[in-house]
Amino acid sequence: MTTTDETQTARPAGRPRSARAEKAIIEATLDLIGESSGIADLSIEAIAARAGVGKTTIYRRWSNKEDLLVDALAALKSPLPPPRGVSVREDLIAYLRVFQHDACDARSRCVMNIAMNEVERHPRLVERIRQAAIEPRRAALTALLRRGVATGELRADLDIPIAMATITGTMMWYIRSVEPSEHENIPEELAERIVDHLLAGLGPR
Template identity: 40%
Template sequence: MRQAAHNPAQDPAEGPVGPPCQDAEPRRGRPRSAAVERAILDAVVELLETGETLDGLSIERIARTAGVGKATIYRRWSGKEELFVDVLRDMEPADPTVSGTAGLDDLRIMLESLRTRSLAQRSSALLHNVFVQMKKHPRLWTEYQTTVLGPRRAAMLAAVQRAVDAGELRGDLDAELMNDLFLGPMLVRTVHRPEAPLPEDLADRIIAALLQGLAPRSPKAQVTAVEPTSAPV
């Protein structure tokens, strides 16, 4: 664990934090260092892996573990809750790349991504515990919904609308409702029923079931052969 003390005024990756020399030309902004941000995110994960809770974390301890000054963290995040959201987002698999022009094909890709993210969470005690802690903090959960879940939902809704425009889905139904119908079964399996199986073809099965409908199929017409009779009319 990185515990070296650090002078926030001399962060080598960031440059001096103190006021500039009076003769120096004013700068329009200091570029962020990817290496510093990586160290900060890794420091939070390192502390969480030791069993630390979100309530127990402090910016000072995160800074000490990352080997940076507190000012370096506050230049990027307003506090530990905002930082925690970025840590969680960084721990998750990247959002899938979709065409942006297809309808059902893009929707299938996004549903599959949700399935694989849930598999990763099930197999990671750290990810599971992070989500549990986050849901205990309403402000943090709201921030996560706004910055992470909201854009994902919007992307799925856009794919549903593309499917409607392409004639793949009905145009007389509310797109929001159809989006919920596609997303709902996957969320039930991944969130509300953590013991439920997540087979590889789950996204395809959800889409197929919705496209086919849930009403029973009409039985095929039975054709009864009428035997000719020799009896007199």
């Protein structure tokens, strides 16, 4: 997607129209995923109808439903900021802020829900979602933790898989335990408080 809403309004023909259709198709797909209880009942027909395009417009860009779903779900994920590298603590907070933003977004939760719940029924799709949306984050977090062990900002005997599960799982579980209508009341400094609790530990100091 290279167009913005402004160029779409100003130039309604040619390539922008194509980009506009693509955006409408992606949005329609995400809307329908959010409304359905799974991806099995999602059809190209329904997506085309919701997007206001013909089925052929969809098939010109995506050869099947799975390809479209992977693109739609990948489009939901906020890009990770590159680590600033000043301190591991700061970079962990920045990482968790992006994660918090996505976890509070109703449609972004679809990515995780599909990745978690559809693996038996759609293993290839889930694998592709993992590669597109989940693995890059895991790789970034792993690199960050390794850097912290190397610099001495994290304990030398850090168990990386447990640390990853702690950092991501704490934020995920915290958000999940809050009613969506209460998401706006989540404290501004949540990511910071989580990171400081995890670094110092739950035990007495």
